[in-house]
Amino acid sequence: MTSRLSPWLTLAVMFLALPVLAADAQRTGTWGASVKEQQLYLSLHPKDRPDSQHGFSAPLSDFQGLSTADGSSAPFKLVREAGTFDFEGRFNDGQGVGTWRFSPDASFPKKLADLGIPKPDADEQFLLACVNAGLQRVQGLAAVGQKVTTVDELVHVGIFNVTPEYVRAMAAEGYPKLTIQQLVSSRIHNVTPERIQGFAALGFKGLPMDTLMSMSIHGVTPDFIREMRGLGFPDLSADNLISMRIHGVTPAFVKEMRGLGYTNATADDFVSMRIHGIDSIFVRSMSKQRK
Known part of the structure; x- marks a missing residue:
């Protein structure tokens, strides 16, 4: 069964699959961006690794001096606790391209260490700026009983919001x-x-x-449960539902097999059919062989 990556998981893959770059190389590069629903979706390409990228989004209101109007070439910036991104470039039809520069906040590592988190290196500080995870996130989570103790934890709470x-x-x-x-x-x-x-x-x-x-x-959603109940399965357990999704017992499969005569099959029967490769093609081929 195929599944779509969530936006946060997609973002994580983009970050975690990247090679570790030298600190100096992460300070400048090129960018591309698109505007959607009051968010600016940015893709940053480090200067010495143009095939790599750091992707993240932020509300338009977080940027200083930003204009996405056609032909706009005004410089703009994004200030994070870990440092500041300065952008130059041009927008047309909701798309932008240009160059960027990242200036790390020199006081950030010590402030983070004062909260009990080891000082991040230059690469980690850049990444924390990208995912907008810093002192306020650490303090806010602590206030609700969640203590962040490592840079890796802080990066992950930033990536996955x-x-x-x-x-x-x-x-x-x-x-x-x-x-x-x-x-x-x-x-x-x-x-x-x-x-x-x-x-x-x-x-x-x-x-x-x-x-x-x-x-x-495995894709067991409230809608899936309602669909299965509508097909005559009102008492399925969570484990039953998970098993059905794992083995591809969809509402469409149930309807198709019932149309071929399996009107009294139970949920377990349908799962067993899938496990043993019994589907409409198999049933029709067997019917032809009997003739």
Whole structure:
């Protein structure tokens, strides 16, 4: 079964797949950008590695001096706690290209160390600026009981947008003691408060976090549960639903097989069919052989 990467996971892949660059090489480069829904989606290409990229987005309102009007060539900047990005270039039809320069904040490493996090090196400081994770994020998470202790943890909460608001929302849904690693994983796999509420409305309340993540990983959504109930499966457990998704038992598959005469098949029967390669093509070929 194929699955689409979430925006945050896509962003993580872009960052984590990159080679480690020398600190000096990360200070300048070229950029491309597009505007969508009041966000500027940036792709930064370091000068000495033009085939590599650092991709992130930020609200248009976060930039100083930015104009995305056709023909605009005004310089603009993005100030982060870890440092400042200065941009020059031009926009046309919602697309922009140009050059960038990153100036790290000299006081940032010590301020981070004062909060109990080892000082980041130049590469890590640049990355923290890209994902907008710094002192405020560390302090905000600490205020809701989440202590960030390493630069890697801070990078991941930045990439996957683990915010104090997200921690509070998950706690309100019955998950008050998640670790930083669990919160990052739940963000990666799109375990949102809204999805938890959707499951609860269908009778799936108080599910273990591992089960919630497995459901999300394999595509068990409230809509999928409703579709299966509409096909006559009202009492499927979370494990049943996960198994159906793992083995490709979709509403379309159920309808197709019922149309071929399997009207009394149970959920387990449909899973077994998939495991053993029994589908409409197989059934029709067997029917032809009997004739």
